[in-house]
Amino acid sequence: MKMSNRLAAEFIGTFWLVLGGCGSAVISAAFPNVGIGLLGVAFAFGLTVLTIAYSLGHISGAHLNPAVSFGLWAGGRLETSALIPYVIAQVLGGIVASGVLFLIASGTAGFSLSDGFASNGYGDYSPGHYGVNAAFICELVMTFMFLIVIMGATDERAPKGFAGIAIGLALTLIHLISIPVTNTSVNPARSTGPAIFVGGYALAQLWLFWVAPIAGAVIAGFFYKTFFGKKD
Numbered sequence: 001m002k003m004s005n006r007l008a009a010e011f012i013g014t015f016w017l018v019l020g021g022c023g024s025a026v027i028s029a030a031f032p033n034v035g036i037g038l039l040g041v042a043f044a045f046g047l048t049v050l051t052i053a054y055s056l057g058h059i060s061g062a063h064l065n066p067a068v069s070f071g072l073w074a075g076g077r078l079e080t081s082a083l084i085p086y087v088i089a090q091v092l093g094g095i096v097a098s099g100v101l102f103l104i105a106s107g108t109a110g111f112s113l114s115d116g117f118a119s120n121g122y123g124d125y126s127p128g129h130y131g132v133n134a135a136f137i138c139e140l141v142m143t144f145m146f147l148i149v150i151m152g153a154t155d156e157r158a159p160k161g162f163a164g165i166a167i168g169l170a171l172t173l174i175h176l177i178s179i180p181v182t183n184t185s186v187n188p189a190r191s192t193g194p195a196i197f198v199g200g201y202a203l204a205q206l207w208l209f210w211v212a213p214i215a216g217a218v219i220a221g222f223f224y225k226t227f228f229g230k231k232d
Helices: 003-028 037-060 066-074 080-105 132-153 163-182 188-198 200-204 208-227
Strands: none
Touching: 003 037, 003 080, 003 188, 037 163, 066 080, 066 132, 066 188, 066 208, 080 188, 132 163, 132 208, 188 200, 188 208
């Protein structure tokens, strides 16, 4: 597959993840009387991954996430030459999706970026006021497990045709656990888009939502390759 096609798939896929996941949080989570709440937002993120996995996964692998790309690179599943182009396409997709979400969400009275715009944070900006250490550990461990699921579900020895379901449900579970801690990132592109629009604290704290997910993913990639990789 041509690199331009793969990058287009990563851009569109990450756009859909951020628009669908963050859009559900910004627009629908607390909508009067019929809000979807934390459970709905968790499923929204999982559904975006599931739908893209089955629609565009055959084009680019449907990483949709710089941490996933780094983890698959560490695990020997992504060539080095594709790593940075994938990350750039994903971040651009997240930023464009956040722009579209802003245009939609700001069309109603009472909208304010001060409400967070689905940005990630720790301390005073954590939904449950969790500190920086708890947030870092949470993001690292959740991303580690996400990559273990991804690498296992897409292993050539795994049952065929079910990877998208396992990966989508894993992301749903991750959100059910960690929304109160950090508003759940495990994805630097998902964090970067909203942070650019919110500015201030969201940009100041963005470092954690790059460093912790990528660290967790890279550890998982090496771990899976070492302990579970196919031996000759």
